[in-house]
Structures are given as structure tokens and as C-alpha cells.
Amino acid sequence: MRLLIVGMNFKTAPLELRERLQNSCADQDIVLAGLMRHSVIREAICLATCNRVEIIARVGETDHDENFLKAYMGGLGGFDAAAVEKHFYVYRDTDAVRHFFRVASSLDSMVMGEPQILGQMKDAYRMAVDRHATGILLNRLAHHAFLVAKRVRNETDIAVNAVSVSYAAVELAKKIFGSLKGKSVLLIGAGEMSELAARHLIRQEIGSIRIANRTFERAREMAEEFHGAPVLFDDFPSVLPEVDIVIASTGAPGYILTKEMVVSALKKHKDRPLFLIDIAVPRDIEPAVGDIDNVYLYNIDHLQDVVDANRAMRKEAALRAEDIIAGEAEAFEKWFNSLAAVPTIVALREKMEGVVKGEMKRFSGWIERLSEEDRQHLEWLVSSIINKILHDPTIGLKEESSEKDELGYIAAIRRLFRL
Amino acid sequence: MSQVFLFKAALAVYLASTVVYGGSLLEKRVLTARFGAGLMLVALAVHTFYFVVRLFAGGAPFVFDAYNALSFFAWAMAAVYLALQLKTKTRVLGAFVSPVISVLMVIASVDFGGRIAGATGLTGTLVSSHVMLSIAGEALFVVASLAGGMYLIQDYVLREKTDRRLIHLFPSLHDLDRINHICLLLGFPLLTLGVITGSFWARIVWGSHWQWDPKQVWTLFAWIFYAFLLHQRLAIGWQGRKAARWSLLVLAALFALLFLESLFISAHDFI
Structure with a gap:
């Protein structure tokens, strides 16, 4: 089918190399025009993300196609292609189809199952189409890949579970509250971890966010950034009855949130669930708090367990995804073979x-x-x-x-x- | 003949959906539960068609024998559950609802050893509404309690933190609580209307609204229990675990009473 993919990604090449290549691939006009000018290249797409740079091309009958592409990429990045030979990967025909499908389905990503790569591929394809660099083979390949990615997403659990601690906390919160829309959050401790968690939560359109910190100034800074309200550190127990989610991450040596505090806060809380996340080491929240009805207490180890288990689940899902991709690659090849002269x-x-x-x-x-x-x-x-x-x-x-x-x-x- | 066929077809598809739902629990995959819901929808359509055919065939009363009352019970549960799917994403709840439906349908198909009361003068819109309203109300309560049961399981796994795939598979506590709430809210007026129309009918047939018939007593209990649950929810603000626990408890109590009641001879022997 004379389909050829040459590229380098986070597995094969160091960041420094990828950086240089990616920068020079930013201008697709130049990259694609340069490629199409060469008689070897019939169609081309250039995919450049922070984790990979690759050129997908349909090539004519020649033995130099591979070296040509490597040299071309070397020229773009300003390095000698022969010297970095070992950092390139090359896929041809069926392997190339499978590789392209795997990339689209996020099986080849650094964080398997992440959703961005598909969007990046669609952009790269659109840019190639706009510059008339694609033809019958790559058009079909790209559309087929988008369908495959959709199938993998729908039919496997590759993307359903959180693989970072703060996202795992959000997922768990959703399992308790359904939607986080309008929920109020209290951050105790305004460190890096709680900031990260706050970012994830804000994306869920939470109602309000309150921040308590030993240094009030820092609480106020962060509150400003997240459009929240700062709370004096010693006052945080008084706002407990009004919140649904608490994230504790102070550097305190002992428990700062005790069972007694939560019990008295819940008197006004009726039967509403309360989700407590303790990401501090040593812990901020007394473990016995977790025994109270309607209170769900997770500490950093619990969340890490969730993340580990989810990673394992993704690996399992990936096996199913590979099956889907193998089947689809076969279907694509069948279509391509039908394009030969004799059967036609x-x-x-x-x-x-x-x-x-x-x-x-x-x-x-x-x-x-x-x-x-x-x-x-x-x-x-x-x-x-x-x-x-x-x-x-x-x-x-x-x-x-x-x-x-x-x-x-x-x-x-x-x-x-x-x- | 075609009625029997439609009924059996509905039964078969309900059973199939139960099996698929069971598979989704074993596999712990939501996608499988979606197929289960699809099958249940097909079964519900066939089942509805069965009732329509039956209605137009005339002759036999609509839902008055045990056979049809149970099957209507199953139909109402399926309809309620699938309607709730539109509001909340609780696909896996079907794994709890569909077995109950299947059991009801199987019992209905066995025909209860011919305990078809049909009986004198059991026709007319009043009786129809009495039966349909009561059954719909009770079906809603069963769904409410199943959601409550599922709530307790999800609560347990969230606490234990052991079975993460189950946490992921099961709906959120919020959604389950909401289903429990909605079902109580809708089921209670239906049951109330069912009791009222029934008592009017009893007045006509038996001469009085009330005669300490075991069936009547049971219904009264059910009504009081559910009134209690709803009151606690709306006035006291019960929700979540407590509400779930109590609605399961009430369901169990009613089952126990149903068993007790079956020991008595009732004038109301057509379910």
C-alpha cells in the first residue's frame, strides 16, 4: 500500500530532540509544502505534539523513501539524521495502519487513554487537508482511525478511570454526589496538592470554595485566584456544616480535624453526605471520622490505591483495544486491496x-x-x-x-x- | 393464541435482559448493562403490545386475575425503571430490577394453579383503576427499595474502599437516593388513589368500605409504612443511608406480612 510512517516519540527520543523537531514542525505550511514538493511523497500528514513528531505519508515506488523522510525531519530539526538514527521509528503498510490506529486510540500515549491525542490528530489531518496534502489513502486512513478511536473509547474502559490522585478524588466525589455542580468545598491548607485538587474541582462547576490556611495571607491569595473565600484557620470548624467536600493538606504534625468536630458539624448537616479527602502526610483527619454515617473519608494511600488499580484496569482494557485495532486494520487493508487494478x-x-x-x-x-x-x-x-x-x-x-x-x-x- | 405467544415472548426477553444484566455485574462493565436496558425496553414493548391486544380482544377482564396482576406489576416496574433511566444514569440498577421482574413474570406464567377469580361483577373502570393504581404504586415502592438496597451496597464499598470496580460500576449515591425519593413521591399518591377507589368498590360490592379483610389490612400497613417513609423524607429531612435502610426494612416487613396474610382466607382472593 506504500504507506510509510517515520517519527520519534517519548519512548524513542529524548525530550531535547523532540523539542527541536516539534518547534520546527509548528509551521505546517512549510513542512507539508516541502514534503509535497518531493516526487517520492504522494500524500502526507505531519503530526507534531509534545510527545511525538511523525510524518505519515503515501510514497511512490522507491527505495529511498525512508531515508528521505528521516533526512527531511533531520533538516527540519537542524540535526544530522544519521547521527540520531536510533531515535527514529519506521512503520510500513499494515504496521503503519496499526500504529496510526493505536496512536489515535491513545494506546501509544504517555498516559494511556488520555483524550487529547485524538483532537491533535484531527487538527493535523485538517491542516493537511487544507493544504491539499492528503489523497484517497490518507483521507480514508484518517477517517477510519477516528472511528477506531471512538470504538475503543466506547467499547473498552481505557479512558473511564482516573489515573492521577487529584482526579481520582474528583471521580470519587462524583460517585457520592452525582454531579459536583453547586457543591461547596473547603480546603484546609493551601499547598500545592490542594491547589491541584481545587483546579480539578473548579472544572466541575462547584458552587463555592473556601480556603483555610495557617498563614492567612496565602489563603487570601489562593482564594482570589479561585474566586473563593478565605477563612481564618481557627474558624474552619465553624464552616464545616455548610460544606460537602473537605480537602485537608496541612503540614500539621497531628490531627486537626477530629471526630468530635465532624459529629457536631453534622448535627446541622442532617443526612447529607460529607466527603473528606486527607492528602496530608502525616494525616490531618482522625481516621475514626470515617466511621460516622454518611461520611466518606479517603486518605492519600486510598487514593493512590485507586490510581494504581485504574492503571491496571487501563492495561487490561488496552488488550481489548488491541483486538479491536487488529480487526479494523484488517478491514482497512481489505479496502485497500480492493483498490488494486486486477480485482477491479x-x-x-x-x-x-x-x-x-x-x-x-x-x-x-x-x-x-x-x-x-x-x-x-x-x-x-x-x-x-x-x-x-x-x-x-x-x-x-x-x-x-x-x-x-x-x-x-x-x-x-x-x-x-x-x- | 397470539396473546400467549406475546406473553411468552415478553417473558423470554425479560429473562434475557436479566441474564445480560447479571453478566454486567460479573464482568463489572457498564456497557453490558446498556444492552440489558435495551433488551428490557424490547421486552416492555412486547409486553405493552400484549396488554393492548388483550384489551382489544375483549371478553376477559383486563388485569383482575392473579396471572395478569403480577404481569402488570412486572410491566409497571419495567416502565418505571426505564423512565427513570431518562432522568438519571443508573443503568446498573436494572441488574436489581430485572430479576424481580423476571420472577414476577415466571410466577405469572405458571398461572398460580388456576386461581383466576375473575369473579362476579369484577368489571368496570372503578375496579380497573383500583387495580392498576395500587399495582403501579406498589411497583414504584419496590423500585424505590431496590434503589435503597443498591445505595447501601454502594455506601458499603465506598467505605470499605476494596472493590473499586464495583464503585465505578454502580451509580452515584446521589442518583440512587434520588430514585428512591422520586419513586416514593410518585408511588404514594398512586397507592392512595388505589386504596380510595378500592374502598369505594368495596362499598358497592360488600356493603362497607372496610371489613378487616387480611388483604385490606396488609394494604393499610403498606400505606402507613410508605406514608411514614415519605413523611420522614419530606418533613424530617431523611435522606441517604437512613432513608435507604428504612425503605428496605419496610419492603422486608411487607413481604413478611404478605406471607402471614397468605395463611388467612381472604374475600379478596384475586391478589
């Missing part, structure tokens, strides 16, 4: 013969009344007409396929004759 000629002939057979049947009453000799003549006549009609397109297809770009012709014929 055969299909065209069969179609014609089918038409003849159908018409002969329609007139069978009349044909049967003919003499044996006349019938023979009729059949000869019809088959010779077919042969004459098909002669030129058959020769044409064979010539095209041995010389230059036959895919477009074959695709057109298949479409026009509905083969």
Missing part, C-alpha cells in the same frame, strides 16, 4: 456479464424461438461487444498501475460502476 478489472467484467445475463433472461422467450445457430451468433455478438467496451479501460488501468498514480482511477471506476 475482474469486478468490472463480472458486473457487465451480470447485466448481459439479466437481459438475456428477460428476452428468453424470444431467444428460445431462435434456431441453434442464431442463438450461437447472438452470444458471440454480445460477448464481443463486452470485450470491445472493456478493452480500453482494462489496458488503461494496467498501464496506470505499472506507471504512476492509479489509486484515483481505480477508486473512480469502483465508484462510478458501483463495484
